[in-house]
Amino acid sequence: MKRLMLRMLICVGFVGLLLSSGCSNPSLSVVDPSGEVGRTQLGLIYLSTGIMTFVTVVVAAIYIYVVIRFRERPGDTHIPKQVEGSTTLEILWTVIPILLLIILAIPTVTTTFKLEKRPAPSEKAVQINITGYQYWWKFIYPQDGISTANEVHIPVGKPIEFVMQSHDVIHAFWVPSLGGKRDLEPGRVNRLTLKADKPGTYDGKCTELCGASHALMNFRVIAHQPAEYEKWVRSMKKPASKPTSVLASEGKRLVGQNCIGCHAIRNAGYKILGATGPELTAFSERTRIAGVLDNNPQNLRVWLKNPQNVKPGSRMPSFGHLKKKQVDALVKYLESLKGRPQ
Ligand code: HEC
Ligand SMILES: [Cu+2]
Incomplete structure (x- = not known):
């Protein structure tokens, strides 16, 4: 019995750990909304969790009570009264779930329609x-x-x-x-x-x-x-800032040669605005590269060398064949691309 309890405790602890590890990023949490839609949706989450918890607790309580109260005792030869069907119970456990589903459905459906509304x-x-x-x-x-x-x-x-x-x-x-x-x-x-x-x-x-x-x-x-x-x-x-060094100018030229077919940099004098890759206008102001690496020169080198290493299956070709000097120039230019202040 003691060993069983211990095993159960370990299981519960493990599941708890798994559940909580999914919530390590506070800004990806639904329980701390910063907007009306998030708040409304959180209300629905609370309502459905509340109903589910209520059902679980009530059913578990009845179950535990029955298991203990009507268990077989040593020397018990008495066979309990055999019952078949109970209209009262049937009605009860049909009506209660219907009520609970109505309580859940009304706010869910009204919220869904409200969220569909376009702003005036x-x-x-x-x-x-x-x-x-x-x-x-x-x-x-x-x-x-x-x-x-x-x-x-x-x-x-x-x-x-x-x-x-x-x-x-x-x-x-x-x-x-x-x-x-x-x-x-x-x-x-x-x-x-x-x-x-x-x-x-x-x-x-x-x-x-x-x-x-x-x-x-x-x-x-x-x-x-x-x-x-x-x-x-x-x-x-505003027009992109002009390159301020020889290295950055070289980078700008290399972008025109290698990258502009897929990437757009607006107001920088390029004749093409590539559209199959992310826009790089004001790229240095982004906090991350491709949504996964912190935006800094070192990571930009990692990205250019082999994007598939960072994001498997990425549609950006690798530029591992470029010389170190060329990569330096590209990095210098891209990291100089800022939105112009007023
Ligand atoms: C064949 C099209 C193509 C070419 C050529 C190309 N890229 Fe890309 N690039 C992409 C795509 C697609 C992505 C998005 C990858 C992803 O996030 O999955 C991308 C992403 C990037 C990013 C990250 C952008 C962001 O929003 O964080 C940078 C920086 C970048 N490319 C730089 C370059 C440079 C510099 C060159 C030229 C040396 C180049 N790319 C050439 C298609 C291309
Ligand atoms: Cu997707």
């Missing part, structure tokens, strides 16, 4: 078009004619209408602390309106298995005060 024109929503690619995110601001990748900037307090689709397979957009999720599907446009209460950086993830690097398809939502946001938009529209 008077709310002056910011529209951001998202395209999902294996394994990165393209964000286009049609009202401002600017674009970013993997990191999307938004103003606080305004509805943001995300209009999404996919370039290849199905992806799903989820920012746990703001709300979600919504699928990005090829050939179909889906919408989701979110609002952030306070400035901050909110992590997001793809939540539809989309290939080898699905788990690395990360993005960030960066929420600013409206004035700060306007400043960011204006800086993104």
Whole structure:
């Protein structure tokens, strides 16, 4: 008996450990919402968890009581009374679950319809078009004619209408602390309106298995005060800063030779705006490279050398054949690409 108890305790501890290890990133948590949608969804999570806990506790209590109370005792030869069917019980355990499901269904359905509603024109929503690619995110601001990748900037307090689709397979957009999720599907446009209460950086993830690097398809939502946001938009529209060193100029030339067919750098004098890779305008302001590595020169070298080492299946070819000097030049130029301050 003692050994059994010990084993059970170890099991419970292990499961607890597994469960809690999934919650190590606080900004990927749904229980600390920073927006209206996230809060509404958290209410639903609490309601359904509450109902489930209630059912589990009641059923377990009855079960334990019955097992103990009616167990076979030594020397017990008496056969209990044989019963077949009980209309009262049948009705009871049909009606109670129906009631519980109604309690769960009403707020779930009303919330679902509420979340479908598009913002009214008077709310002056910011529209951001998202395209999902294996394994990165393209964000286009049609009202401002600017674009970013993997990191999307938004103003606080305004509805943001995300209009999404996919370039290849199905992806799903989820920012746990703001709300979600919504699928990005090829050939179909889906919408989701979110609002952030306070400035901050909110992590997001793809939540539809989309290939080898699905788990690395990360993005960030960066929420600013409206004035700060306007400043960011204006800086993104300014011409890119000119290279200030020979090395950076060489980097700029190499980008034109090797990269611009896939990557766009706006306002930098290139004649092509590549669209099959992430936009690199103001690249040095991103906090991460490809959503997974901290953005610094050393990691940029790692990325250029072999993107598939970082993100298996990535559609970016490797540039391991470039000379060290050439990589230095590319890194120097890319790390100089900033949005212009006012
Ligand atoms: C064939 C198209 C293609 C070419 C050519 C290409 N890339 Fe890429 N690049 C991509 C794709 C696709 C991604 C996104 C990869 C991912 O995240 O899965 C990417 C990602 C990147 C990123 C990370 C961007 C971000 O948002 O964090 C950088 C930096 C980058 N490429 C630099 C370069 C440089 C420098 C060159 C030229 C030496 C180059 N790329 C050439 C397709 C290309
Ligand atoms: Cu995906």
